Amino acid sequence: MEYVNSRFGEMTGLSGEDYIGGDLFAWHPDASPPQNPEQTLAEAKETGSAQREFLLKRGDGSAFWCREMTSVIRDSDGEVTHYLSITEDITDRKQVEAQLIQTSKLATLGQMAAGMAHELNQPLYIIRMAADRCLMEMDEGTLERETEREHFEIVVEQCQRMADIIGHLRIFGRRDALEPSLMDPSACVRRAVEMVLEQYRLEDIEITAEIPEEAHVVMGHPIRLEQVLVNLLSNARNAILENAQEEADGPKGQIAVALADDKSTSQISVTVRDSGGGIPEDKLDSIFEPFFTTKEVGQGMGLGLSVSQSIVSEMAGELSASASGAGTCFTLTVLYHQQHR
Ligand SMILES: Nc1ncnc2c1ncn2[C@@H]1O[C@H](COP(=O)(O)OP(=O)(O)OP(=O)(O)O)[C@@H](O)[C@H]1O
Ligand SMILES: [Mg+2]
CATH class of the missing domain: 3.30.450.20 (PAS domain)
Known part of the structure; x- marks a missing residue:
């Protein structure tokens, strides 16, 4: 020097x-x-x-x-x-970016609130049933030790389920660390799918996931990667719901999530494919622009994809969209971390 x-x-x-x-x-x-x-x-x-x-x-x-x-x-x-x-x-710019990522995530969480409430209601309902039954048998003097134990076990199990949901929500809502770390992308994708699974099932949207137990590690922010997946899933869901025929029988649409670990290119690729009617060819590029939205005022900020793309490029990866059958396929690729190539 x-x-x-x-x-x-x-x-x-x-x-x-x-x-x-x-x-x-x-x-x-x-x-x-x-x-x-x-x-x-x-x-x-x-x-x-x-x-x-x-x-x-x-x-x-x-x-x-x-x-x-x-x-x-x-x-x-x-x-x-x-x-x-x-x-x-460029610390100031990075902080503004982090703020934008956080704001967009909180908006997404807001949209997911109804589904989350349902997720929590289910274990509550099961706990209520178990307690009611015990009380009833207690009053009748027929409560056996064995039944009592079984029902307490149900209560404990369901409390754990609620604690898991709440714990995950708290982590997802939190700001990510400034520093990227090594992480398993398959765990992020799995958590994102789990987070929306119940809500989508209720809305008659079929969701399938092909995710290997473990994949090569990548460098990035785990919560941000999860946020990208939740954004893609929520766009797919919106497209399906908008496109759905009112009185048709059967599921309204399908979402297929897959993670592949491609050793020949040293890349992880994640695809989110939907049957939501697709995006006109001439719009395929503009959808990644900030504030581009086809949703009504108050429904979407048009930030989901632009924030997702900036998260993925920060990981030196790529996010792209293409037409796929009766819908769209979003593909995210990112290189393995070097030490593991
Ligand atoms: N899977 C999809 N199928 C059809 N259109 C899509 C799909 N994903 C995105 N789009 C289109 O791209 C636009 C931009 O998506 P983006 O996620 O950036 O914003 P948004 O969903 O409108 O709002 P936000 O995500 O901020 O709530 C959407 O309004 C929609 O028109
Ligand atoms: Mg969106």
Whole structure:
């Protein structure tokens, strides 16, 4: 490294002089996600410039997000002589983004409230039945020890079920950590499906899920990935309900969720396919724009897909939509974490 300016020292909390003469990039060994300097340089050489965003700890332990843009400087023979790196503190932007993600999630949670109330009502009903029966038999003097025990077991089991639902809701509603971590994507997809399962069943929407027990780990925010899935599921549900024929028999529509672990491309792909009537070809791109919605005022903000796409690109993955039979298929792909390739 030949030169750093004073602002660099202010930002990192370390003196620039420490780096002069050292390796370029040696100043961020603990970046999260971990950085691969060789890859950055190779990309900059090939395309002229490379860009990365990562979280970094200052000397005093505090963390900040930075964006690093690296470009190449060539001599008259076209040989690369220098790399020029500009590092920008983007913590404010990341915080605004996190706020938007959170706001959109709370709006989704609001829309799910009715279904959630039902989820909680069911175990309550079962508990009530068990207690009523015990009380009745107690009054009649016919309550056997065995029955008593069985019913208490039901009560405990159902209380646990309610605690699980509430616990999950609390975690889902919480803000995610700033820092991404390694996570199992199949667990996120499974939790998202479980969260809507009961509500959709009540609305006559069939939902099937093909999710392996475990998949390769990926780097990201687990609650945010779950949020993406819930957004896709809720869009599929809305499309099905809007498209449903009033008096038709049978289910109103189907949603199929699948997660595949593709070893040949080192990618995880998740697909959410619905039978909700589809999206006109010329709208397939605009649906990812912020505030694009076909819903009535007050029904949707048009943020679901744009927030989902920003969450997926933060994981260096891709989210796309395509026509599929009588509906739409959304595909999310993300590379395995490097250590596990
Ligand atoms: N599975 C789908 N089938 C048909 N149309 C869809 C589907 N998913 C999204 N769309 C279309 O894309 C638009 C944008 O979706 P997006 O999730 O971004 O916003 P929204 O659902 O309208 O509102 P919000 O998600 O903020 O509540 C929807 O209004 C709808 O027209
Ligand atoms: Mg939506």
